[in-house]
Amino acid sequence: MSDTTVIELSNVSLSYDARPILSNVNLKVRNGEFVYLIGPTGIGKSSILKLLYRDVVPDTGAVRVTEFPVNKISMKQVPMLRRRMGIVFQDFQLLDDRNVYDNVAFALQVTGEKPKFIKQRVLEVLGLVGLSHRRKNMPSDLSGGEQQRVVIARALANEPRILLADEPTGNLDPKATQDIMEILKQINNRGTAVLMVTHDYAIVKRYPFRTVRLIDGQIQDLAWKGDKLVPIKSPV
Amino acid sequence: MSFNYILREGFTGIRRAKLAATTSIFSLFVAILLLGILSRVSYNIYMQAMSIKDLIEIEVFLFDVDDQTTRGIAQTLENEESVLEVSYISKDSASAIMLRDFGPGAEELVELNFLPASFKLKVDTEAGSSQIESLVSRVQNLRGVDEVQYNASLLKIMESNLNMFSMAGGGIGLLILLTAVVLVYNTIRLTIYAKRELIRAMKLVGATNSFIRSPFIVEGILQGIIAGALAVVCVFFVFEFVIPVYVPEIGLLSWPFGRWYFLIGAMFGLSILMGWWGSRLAARKFIAETYISG
Numbered sequence: 001m002s003d004t005t006v007i008e009l010s011n012v013s014l015s016y017d018a019r020p021i022l023s024n025v026n027l028k029v030r031n032g033e034f035v036y037l038i039g040p041t042g043i044g045k046s047s048i049l050k051l052l053y054r055d056v057v058p059d060t061g062a063v064r065v066t067e068f069p070v071n072k073i074s075m076k077q078v079p080m081l082r083r084r085m086g087i088v089f090q091d092f093q094l095l096d097d098r099n100v101y102d103n104v105a106f107a108l109q110v111t112g113e114k115p116k117f118i119k120q121r122v123l124e125v126l127g128l129v130g131l132s133h134r135r136k137n138m139p140s141d142l143s144g145g146e147q148q149r150v151v152i153a154r155a156l157a158n159e160p161r162i163l164l165a166d167e168p169t170g171n172l173d174p175k176a177t178q179d180i181m182e183i184l185k186q187i188n189n190r191g192t193a194v195l196m197v198t199h200d201y202a203i204v205k206r207y208p209f210r211t212v213r214l215i216d217g218q219i220q221d222l223a224w225k226g227d228k229l230v231p232i233k234s235p236v
Numbered sequence: 237m238s239f240n241y242i243l244r245e246g247f248t249g250i251r252r253a254k255l256a257a258t259t260s261i262f263s264l265f266v267a268i269l270l271l272g273i274l275s276r277v278s279y280n281i282y283m284q285a286m287s288i289k290d291l292i293e294i295e296v297f298l299f300d301v302d303d304q305t306t307r308g309i310a311q312t313l314e315n316e317e318s319v320l321e322v323s324y325i326s327k328d329s330a331s332a333i334m335l336r337d338f339g340p341g342a343e344e345l346v347e348l349n350f351l352p353a354s355f356k357l358k359v360d361t362e363a364g365s366s367q368i369e370s371l372v373s374r375v376q377n378l379r380g381v382d383e384v385q386y387n388a389s390l391l392k393i394m395e396s397n398l399n400m401f402s403m404a405g406g407g408i409g410l411l412i413l414l415t416a417v418v419l420v421y422n423t424i425r426l427t428i429y430a431k432r433e434l435i436r437a438m439k440l441v442g443a444t445n446s447f448i449r450s451p452f453i454v455e456g457i458l459q460g461i462i463a464g465a466l467a468v469v470c471v472f473f474v475f476e477f478v479i480p481v482y483v484p485e486i487g488l489l490s491w492p493f494g495r496w497y498f499l500i501g502a503m504f505g506l507s508i509l510m511g512w513w514g515s516r517l518a519a520r521k522f523i524a525e526t527y528i529s530g
Contacts, residue, residue, distance in 0.1 A: 046529065055527045076444070083442035087528070093437055097252050109241045110443035154441065 012061035023217035039214035086155025145176025246454025256427035264463035267416025321358035456515020464507030
């Protein structure tokens with residue numbers, strides 16, 4: 001893990017219809033870091049991810065992802081920003097009219113990659129998530145855990161520097177959750193920064209990484225003290 | 237940008253959202269068919285009106301004038317812009333015509349030699365009644381001209397009916413076109429809405445808006461081609477087979493401007509244009525309004 005910051009939120013405030021969600025939030029994620037973003041449901045965790053992939057823009061403050069000043073870039077640059085990150089949601093968002101291979105290949109086709117490279121890369125990422133043998137299956141033939149692995153493979157297809165995961169295990173059983181977490185760990189070990197939104201404390205405890213909590217519109221860094229997560233004094 | 241991907245997606249798009257695509261094609265087809273029928277019928281009515289107008293002649297009766305004056309009048313008439321043809325009927329020719337028209341027994345009348353020499357003018361069918369009235373008043377003032385006669389009332393009735401028909405036809409055509417545009421735009425929006433998950437997924441992996449839009453435009457053009465082809469076949473079938481057989485009193489209506497490819501080309505072109513335009517507009521708006529997070 002290097003000291004290079006790949007995600008930086010500086011004094012970011014966000015509100016929806018005059019309802020404040022985030023208030024002067026500061027957060028840094030370094031290259032190759034794995035960070036959990038926890039907090040109660042509806043507190044605005046997903047809004048932080050939306051700011052990063054520029055689905056929303058902050059009212060005030062600055063958002064930077066790799067070299068992109070996210071809140072300042074033009075709409076034309078947004079796709080380039082998104083190619084630098086892989087995004088995984090709780091609902092799998094697979095295209096149910098095409099098979100596993102095509103669902104992953106699709107991410108490379110839309111960015112204009114050559115067919116030969118696409119074939120090679122798709123098989124590589126499917127191998128990484130352990131689904132090479134299922135490449136001809138349709139999403140409906142797969143279990144929830146397998147579908148989420150396809151989504152992760154698709155997110156990795158463009159070799160992103162950052163993986164954003166919004167409750168990726170939210171719809172999965174314990175075994176599938178474990179599989180997904182192992183894959184995310186493996187991805188992180190290969191140098192990709194992972195920012196994972198979750199409210200599953202069991203995962204946070206079982207796979208310990210840096211943990212930040214969103215509370216009252218602000219970010220707090222936490223550390224385990226016995227069985228409890230407690231705030232660290234100087235949040236970043 | 238992967239053109240193969242765009243083309244493939246555009247073509248398979250219709251298969252993937254069959255209902256929405258069928259609705260789009262059907263609304264385009266109906267609009268183009270109605271416009272095609274309206275154009276062909278309107279053209280034939282217009283041509284019919286023009287051929288009736290062609291029958292309208294202006295007769296210029298002369299006093300007993302010398303040849304030089306007659307030639308001068310002929311020259312002036314020939315120089316008139318809206319006059320297509322000038323034919324001179326001498327006093328003798330007029331008597332001969334009378335004898336021919338009235339038959340035996342008219343000899344005594346003819347011998348009186350009371351019929352004046354005249355000119356018959358054929359005017360341009362495009363000339364309006366006001367243009368003809370002004371021509372008549374100019375001719376009336378020529379030295380040597382006794383009287384000018386033409387069927388002013390028929391011309392006025394024809395003209396007012398034609399104007400009314402043109403306005404009604406144009407209005408109906410415009411209404412069909414507007415309805416079609418709104419219908420096509422909304423049905424194409426439905427087609428695109430049916431693929432919102434695809435749009436979200438494309439945005440998620442960093443596709444540009446123009447790339448996302450491209451397969452929808454290909455699909456829109458393809459829908460236009462299918463709808464246009466269907467409408468063309470229908471117009472062909474209705475005018476060449478159905479009307480001549482089932483409504484023989486109407487007969488075979490001619491193709492606008494005498495050639496089939498003008499109307500067919502216009503229908504086909506308009507259908508493709510509407511498919512392209514509708515899909516482009518709908519895709520543009522919908523893609524801009526679609527967020528990854530739903």
